[in-house]
Amino acid sequence: MENDKKIAVLIDADNVSEKYIKYIFDEISNHGIPTYKRIYGDWTKPQLASWKTVLLNYSITPIQQYSYTTGKNATDAALIIDAMDILYSKNVDGFCIVSSDSDFTKLASRLREAGMYVIGMGEKKTPQPFIAACEKFKYLEVLAAIPADTFSTNGTKKFEKQEPPQDGMANxxxxxxxxxxxxxxxxxxxxxxxxxxxxxxxxxxxxxxxxxxxxxxxxxxxxxxxxxxxxxxxxxxxxxxxxxxxxxx
Structure with missing residues (x-):
C-alpha cells in the first residue's frame, strides 16, 4: 500500500521556513512512513536558530554544512550525497525532498530512474523543472492554508480561496x-x-x-x-x- 512506503525526508533549511514543518509531516503521513528525517544547513548562522525547537519536537537530525566558498551552496551538495548513500542502502521506498531550489532537479530524476517514489515540496516560486522531475509535488503554501470555516453546511472542509495558479500549476x-x-x-x-x-x-x-x-x-x-x-x-x-x-x- 502507498501509505506503507518507507520515505527518507530530506529538508533544505536554506529554502524552507520552520513554520511549514507540521504540514510537511502531516502530508508525508498520507504517502508513507518517514524513516530518515534530516535537515541540512549551516547551523552557525543566526537565521537558522528558529529551527532548534522544531528539530527537537519532530526528532529531525540536523546535518551541519559550513559554507566553504561564497556563492557555492555546500548544503545542496551534502543533501545530494546523503540521498545517494540512502538510495544505495536500499532501506527506503521513496524520498521527500523539501526545497524550492531547482538544484535538486537532477537528483529527483536520478532517484526516479532507480525506481524510487519521489515527492517534492516547496513554495510556489519553485522552478518548473524540479516540479516536473518529481512524481508528486506539493505547494507548502497550499498545505498550510487555514480553513475559511471549519466545515461547510454539508460537512466538507472549506479552504480559503487560493491565489490564481502560477507557473507549474494548471489553470x-x-x-x-x-x-x-x-x-x-x-x-x-x-x-x-x-x-x-x-x-x-x-x-x-x-x-x-x-x-x-x-x-x-x-x-x-x-x-x-x-x-x-x-x-x-x-x-x-x-x-x-x-x-x-x-x-x-
Missing amino acids: IEELTEAIRTIVTDCSDEDGWAFLGEVGKRLNKRYPDFDTRNYGHAKLTPLISSLKKFEIQSRRTSNPNITHKYIKIK
Whole structure:
C-alpha cells in the first residue's frame, strides 16, 4: 500500500521556513512512513536558530554544512550525497525532498530512474523543472492554508480561496480540458469514466496536481465546480462503498 512506503525526508533549511514543518509531516503521513528525517544547513548562522525547537519536537537530525566558498551552496551538495548513500542502502521506498531550489532537479530524476517514489515540496516560486522531475509535488503554501470555516453546511472542509495558479500549476481552463481529454480516453461506450482513474491520470500529467490548489478538499467537489461534467454514484457489493463516475455534459 502507498501509505506503507518507507520515505527518507530530506529538508533544505536554506529554502524552507520552520513554520511549514507540521504540514510537511502531516502530508508525508498520507504517502508513507518517514524513516530518515534530516535537515541540512549551516547551523552557525543566526537565521537558522528558529529551527532548534522544531528539530527537537519532530526528532529531525540536523546535518551541519559550513559554507566553504561564497556563492557555492555546500548544503545542496551534502543533501545530494546523503540521498545517494540512502538510495544505495536500499532501506527506503521513496524520498521527500523539501526545497524550492531547482538544484535538486537532477537528483529527483536520478532517484526516479532507480525506481524510487519521489515527492517534492516547496513554495510556489519553485522552478518548473524540479516540479516536473518529481512524481508528486506539493505547494507548502497550499498545505498550510487555514480553513475559511471549519466545515461547510454539508460537512466538507472549506479552504480559503487560493491565489490564481502560477507557473507549474494548471489553470482552471487547462485543467478542465485535461479532464475532458482523460474522460474521453478512458470512458466506456456510454461515455462514463471511473473518477479514481481520472484522478490517477491527472496526477501523472501534472506532478503538482492537488485539489487543494483550487480550494477543494476532494476531487468530486472540484469537478462539480467546473460545471462541465456529470457525476454519478454507483453502489458496489459493499453497501458502505460507492464508486464515482463522470461524463462530459
